[in-house]
Amino acid sequence: MSDFKNQANILYTKGQFKDAKELYIKGIEEIKIGDKELSSADKELVSVLYCNLAVTNIQLKEYTQALNDATLSIEYNNQNAKSYQRAGDALIHLQLYREAKEMYLHAIRHVKDENSLQIANNSLQNSKMKLFYEPILQGTPKFYENIEIRYLDTVKEKSLFTKRDVKKGDILFMDTPFIHRISPDSMKRLGNLICHFCMKFIAAESIVYCKGPCKSTQYCSDHCRNESEKTVHTSRSCVDPNDKQSALVQYRNMVENLSTGTTLLLAESIYSMISHKLITRQSKNCNLALGTITHLKRGPLMAQQPSYNGNNLSDLQKQYQPLLELLKKTYYPTDPKDLENKLLMDEMNKLFSVDFYDNILGMINFNSTSTVVKSPTKTNSNNSSKNDSWGIGLFPIFSCMNHSCLPNVDITNEIEDGVNSVKMVLKAKKNLLEGTEILHSYCDEKLPKKSRQSILSQYGFKCSCSKCSSGLIASTRLKQC
Numbered sequence: 001m002s003d004f005k006n007q008a009n010i011l012y013t014k015g016q017f018k019d020a021k022e023l024y025i026k027g028i029e030e031i032k033i034g035d036k037e038l039s040s041a042d043k044e045l046v047s048v049l050y051c052n053l054a055v056t057n058i059q060l061k062e063y064t065q066a067l068n069d070a071t072l073s074i075e076y077n078n079q080n081a082k083s084y085q086r087a088g089d090a091l092i093h094l095q096l097y098r099e100a101k102e103m104y105l106h107a108i109r110h111v112k113d114e115n116s117l118q119i120a121n122n123s124l125q126n127s128k129m130k131l132f133y134e135p136i137l138q139g140t141p142k143f144y145e146n147i148e149i150r151y152l153d154t155v156k157e158k159s160l161f162t163k164r165d166v167k168k169g170d171i172l173f174m175d176t177p178f179i180h181r182i183s184p185d186s187m188k189r190l191g192n193l194i195c196h197f198c199m200k201f202i203a204a205e206s207i208v209y210c211k212g213p214c215k216s217t218q219y220c221s222d223h224c225r226n227e228s229e230k231t232v233h234t235s236r237s238c239v240d241p242n243d244k245q246s247a248l249v250q251y252r253n254m255v256e257n258l259s260t261g262t263t264l265l266l267a268e269s270i271y272s273m274i275s276h277k278l279i280t281r282q283s284k285n286c287n288l289a290l291g292t293i294t295h296l297k298r299g300p301l302m303a304q305q306p307s308y309n310g311n312n313l314s315d316l317q318k319q320y321q322p323l324l325e326l327l328k329k330t331y332y333p334t335d336p337k338d339l340e341n342k343l344l345m346d347e348m349n350k351l352f353s354v355d356f357y358d359n360i361l362g363m364i365n366f367n368s369t370s371t372v373v374k375s376p377t378k379t380n381s382n383n384s385s386k387n388d389s390w391g392i393g394l395f396p397i398f399s400c401m402n403h404s405c406l407p408n409v410d411i412t413n414e415i416e417d418g419v420n421s422v423k424m425v426l427k428a429k430k431n432l433l434e435g436t437e438i439l440h441s442y443c444d445e446k447l448p449k450k451s452r453q454s455i456l457s458q459y460g461f462k463c464s465c466s467k468c469s470s471g472l473i474a475s476t477r478l479k480q481c
Helices: 002-013 017-031 040-059 063-076 081-093 097-110 114-139 184-190 222-230 247-255 261-279 313-331 342-351 354-367 449-459
Strands: 147-151 158-162 171-175 179-182 369-373 389-394 409-412 424-428
Touching: 002 017, 002 040, 017 040, 040 063, 040 081, 063 081, 081 097, 081 114, 097 114, 114 147, 179 261, 184 261, 184 389, 247 261, 247 313, 261 313, 261 342, 261 354, 261 389, 313 354, 354 389, 354 449
Parallel strands: none
Antiparallel strands: 147 158, 171 424, 179 389, 369 389, 409 424
């Protein structure tokens, strides 16, 4: 019966899956003829044949049958790690991610070699990623219908792939920010023309104002006002900008003219959101309060600075203390009942530690992207971009893309592509086949190599793509691009 298996394996490696399937079935039938009791060796062989049949059916996209085969393989040998692996793979395709996770855990328990262990661990991480991200993708299918998220390995981590063929110039996917901040410059130039939540340009008669003490925050709709009040413009962050005694006004005035001003203001928005969710009991801890961006890469920003020597992180982080104290005066609980709640106060003390603040800045550094909304008003000026609104945001799906100095997508900011409010819209630079990894450049790919490498170093890796180092292929994430 091993002849059937060997012949089928050869056909499988040649991609002749239907023929391989027939031989695997014949092998199983030959062993199971009659009602005889199978020997241990026969049971083990049947388990292997069912396991191979399962992976063949996965190749044929017959996922329910593949799951049945893997289940039978486990029945004949419940120590066969590959059987659990195949069951998990079939369940992934059936979008049963929680069940797939359990199968991969079984595979890890029974695995006997390092390579299989690595595959099972990566598959386990993939099932966890699917569990987290699929509800986001399915929540707005018109945005994400062309893409899927996969966990590849500990180097690339999360990656985006095409689910179907996409033609050059077509919109591949769109993404909206979990949290976003308009730049101080745009607020000064265009604050009376745009929505302070989605950056949409609005007519004066359509403006909806904040009802709080700030008296100046404006929106394009009740929807934007309501969403803003849940995140970036909570009751504690709504202050009169002329109140010089306000700790929050002092924070904003202190950072708005810095080169990193928009980043530090986005950090303030994140603190406003986390504090609000903790105090109102919407989230149990800081991590859960980060919602759809909780899986984004984090790490202390100070560890990326030239002055960091590996041992002085705590000393460098002390520079944040004055800013953090102003945020604490604004967003720390004041209600006696809250102050007596140990779980809440533990999270609040974590939130207002210099380490957490540094890690939030690190998350922004690693994952944020610039946003632009173009003015609908045409101008003859050579510098028409002065009329555009700018900011930075954290996008849950966009941030999953890997880097390449030879990207296969472009970001479009054109109104005709639907960018009339803060949104990332990605278009294919060339024809992309189903199953192609989606890659964009973390920097301007037209820059010289030295400039690109310098910019990319802030993301914690050195690019070694074919454009940066001859003979190497472009397409990895952190350690390569």
